[in-house]
Amino acid sequence: MLGRLSPTFVNSRNIWCGGFVALAVGMGIFEYINRILHSQLGENLTLGIRKKLFSSMISKNIEWFDKKERAPGILSGMFQEDVSQLKGLTSQTYALILEATVCLLIGIALSFLNTWKMALVTRSVVPFLILGGMAEQIIFWNSVKNSTKQVKDNEDQLDPYDRANALLSDIIINYKTVISLGEKNVEFLLQKYQALLEEPKRIGIKQAHISGIIYGYSQCIRFLFVAFIFYLSSIFIFKYNDEPEDTYVGVYTLFIAAIGSGSLFSQLPSVSKSKQSANKIFEIIETHKKVKKDQRYGQVMNYQQKQIIQQGEIEFRNLSFKYPSRDKKVLNNFSLKIPMGCKVALVGHSGSGKSTIANLLLRLYDYEEGSILIDGNNLKDYDVKLLRNSIGYVMQEPLLFNISIKENIIYGNSEASDDQIKEVAEMANALQFIDDFSENQEHNPSKAFKLPQDQVMHEQQNEDQNIDTTILSQGFSKKCGLKGSLLSGGQKQRIAIARALIKDPKILILDEATSALDEQSQESFNIALEKAMIGRTSIVIAHRLSTIRNCDWICVLHHGKMVEQGTFQGLSDDEDSYFYKLKSGMEM
Numbered sequence: 001m002l003g004r005l006s007p008t009f010v011n012s013r014n015i016w017c018g019g020f021v022a023l024a025v026g027m028g029i030f031e032y033i034n035r036i037l038h039s040q041l042g043e044n045l046t047l048g049i050r051k052k053l054f055s056s057m058i059s060k061n062i063e064w065f066d067k068k069e070r071a072p073g074i075l076s077g078m079f080q081e082d083v084s085q086l087k088g089l090t091s092q093t094y095a096l097i098l099e100a101t102v103c104l105l106i107g108i109a110l111s112f113l114n115t116w117k118m119a120l121v122t123r124s125v126v127p128f129l130i131l132g133g134m135a136e137q138i139i140f141w142n143s144v145k146n147s148t149k150q151v152k153d154n155e156d157q158l159d160p161y162d163r164a165n166a167l168l169s170d171i172i173i174n175y176k177t178v179i180s181l182g183e184k185n186v187e188f189l190l191q192k193y194q195a196l197l198e199e200p201k202r203i204g205i206k207q208a209h210i211s212g213i214i215y216g217y218s219q220c221i222r223f224l225f226v227a228f229i230f231y232l233s234s235i236f237i238f239k240y241n242d243e244p245e246d247t248y249v250g251v252y253t254l255f256i257a258a259i260g261s262g263s264l265f266s267q268l269p270s271v272s273k274s275k276q277s278a279n280k281i282f283e284i285i286e287t288h289k290k291v292k293k294d295q296r297y298g299q300v301m302n303y304q305q306k307q308i309i310q311q312g313e314i315e316f317r318n319l320s321f322k323y324p325s326r327d328k329k330v331l332n333n334f335s336l337k338i339p340m341g342c343k344v345a346l347v348g349h350s351g352s353g354k355s356t357i358a359n360l361l362l363r364l365y366d367y368e369e370g371s372i373l374i375d376g377n378n379l380k381d382y383d384v385k386l387l388r389n390s391i392g393y394v395m396q397e398p399l400l401f402n403i404s405i406k407e408n409i410i411y412g413n414s415e416a417s418d419d420q421i422k423e424v425a426e427m428a429n430a431l432q433f434i435d436d437f438s439e440n441q442e443h444n445p446s447k448a449f450k451l452p453q454d455q456v457m458h459e460q461q462n463e464d465q466n467i468d469t470t471i472l473s474q475g476f477s478k479k480c481g482l483k484g485s486l487l488s489g490g491q492k493q494r495i496a497i498a499r500a501l502i503k504d505p506k507i508l509i510l511d512e513a514t515s516a517l518d519e520q521s522q523e524s525f526n527i528a529l530e531k532a533m534i535g536r537t538s539i540v541i542a543h544r545l546s547t548i549r550n551c552d553w554i555c556v557l558h559h560g561k562m563v564e565q566g567t568f569q570g571l572s573d574d575e576d577s578y579f580y581k582l583k584s585g586m587e588m
């Protein structure tokens with residue numbers, strides 16, 4: 001059989017075979033190195049972006065989080081899905097595009113070397129193939145954009161998947177409420193969730209049709225091209241008497257080019273998708289820079305000051321404020337001076353603006369009218385980080401993290417010693433119940449009757465045994481559950497108070513901090529609190545008379561305005577006072 005082949009053909013066959021074997025080995029090695037390098041690059045990139053995204057999100061103003069497109073489910077989805085999509089912009093996709101392009105170019109070059117006539121004719125078809133491919137791409141992305149835009153125009157201006165994620169995160173975070181409101185409520189939410197997913201499903205199916213056409217097209221084009229080459233080669237051999245050997249090599253090199261062009265098209269959709277995700281992510285990271293400059297250092301001219309609070313004297317001067325999401329003023333010309341070390345109670349009906357004052361003092365929101373001075377300096381001149389470090393704030397609905405009690409307390413000051421932790425736990429009247437957790441565990445761990453929840457606590461306690469038992473009891477290692485769900489309301493509040501005190505703050509703000517305590521705990525707690533407030537300027541927001549009775553000064557708010565102020569006794573004695581009426585509705 002070999003005898004029928006010309007020596008030149010055998011010679012060039014060997015060269016070509018050798019060339020392809022070398023190419024195969026080269027490709028194998030290249031592919032291996034390429035995968036390793038690019039997956040490393042991709043992982044490093046996504047890790048870096050996740051870190052950047054996290055730090056920019058965490059330093060945003062609270063109003064940024066108030067927007068509906070910033071629901072927890074949407075933001076956490078962004079960390080997972082969108083950041084992973086970014087890999088499409090770097091490693092694998094670009095490597096594949098590069099590979100396909102190299103394949104295409106080598107194929108074209110080799111085919112020109114061997115059968116330039118045929119290569120020339122087949123190349124004249126390529127621009128049409130590429131144009132066809134691009135047209136498909138444009139149709140694909142327009143259809144995606146239009147279908148999303150349609151939904152956005154219709155309702156809520158949010159991507160349907162984002163709306164479904166927002167609802168889902170709401171359900172998970174508030175799972176106790178969702179379940180306790182009964183089966184009908186669960187059914188209602190399930191239907192709502194399903195309805196929200198209908199739109200993405202419709203878009204998904206539409207996209208599947210279009211991407212099916214694109215991928216089908218890219219596969220189809222290769223084989224049409226092969227058929228075209230075969231047809232052409234027969235014409236060149238029989239009509240123009242070309243050498244069959246040259247044509248044979250030419251056909252194969254053109255195959256390579258065809259494979260290259262096919263894979264090039266199939267990579268383009270993932271690049272476009274990645275670009276969409278990149279836009280979403282960098283919009284957040286970029287806006288972070290602007291906010292950071294204004295927020296952290298106050299006015300730029302005071303950049304160098306970065307004062308820490310020395311005494312804790314607070315003055316509100318004609319402060320007016322409305323939340324960015326609402327037009328109505330919630331504080332109106334509010335003025336008050338609180339001398340250093342003084343205890344002031346803010347009282348008023350629900351919605352009168354008490355918590356808003358605390359929010360502004362911590363610069364969770366920024367005010368535009370009026371001013372707040374601390375130790376005579378404008379609040380906006382303080383470095384936000386240092387400012388918040390000097391203020392102990394116990395929120396109206398304190399949240400604990402699903403970490404141990406000790407870790408929750410030192411969240412306020414990670415350098416605190418075990419002695420300090422114990423001291424603040426005692427001040428917050430929390431030491432007793434924390435120690436009780438360890439006693440229950442030690443005395444009768446296996447025989448005691450356990451509710452399922454206790455079982456979880458017990459298991460979690462065993463997991464975390466790294467607490468120094470010489471100073472802190474084993475109870476400090478107890479995990480608190482999601483949002484502190486393994487603790488009672490009163491226990492959560494007391495740990496939150498310990499967390500605020502561990503910073504040894506100059507200013508203490510307690511927003512309904514004792515509302516979940518029973519009467520007996522309240523009494524002993526008030527005594528402990530009295531001690532904790534010594535040497536600090538304190539703002540107490542409370543509905544309980546027993547909490548505000550010991551305050552030096554009482555301010556009564558109504559619809560964001562200060563309507564009365566005075567001592568507890570002075571205001572209580574005046575039967576016509578607003579406070580007198582308010583007091584009658586207050587718990588003891």
Ligand SMILES: Nc1ncnc2c1ncn2[C@@H]1O[C@H](COP(=O)(O)OP(=O)(O)OP(=O)(O)O)[C@@H](O)[C@H]1O
Pocket residue numbers: 066323324325326330348349350351352353354355356357396
């Ligand atoms: N993030 C927010 N965005 C828009 N409006 C808000 C926001 N937070 C509070 N408000 C509105 O501001 C007003 C004052 O709220 P604030 O929380 O200060 O009241 P409060 O006196 O603390 O009430 P309560 O005693 O019920 O805690 C209310 O009308 C409330 O609806």
Ligand SMILES: [Mg+2]
Pocket residue numbers: 354355356396511
């Ligand atoms: Mg409030």
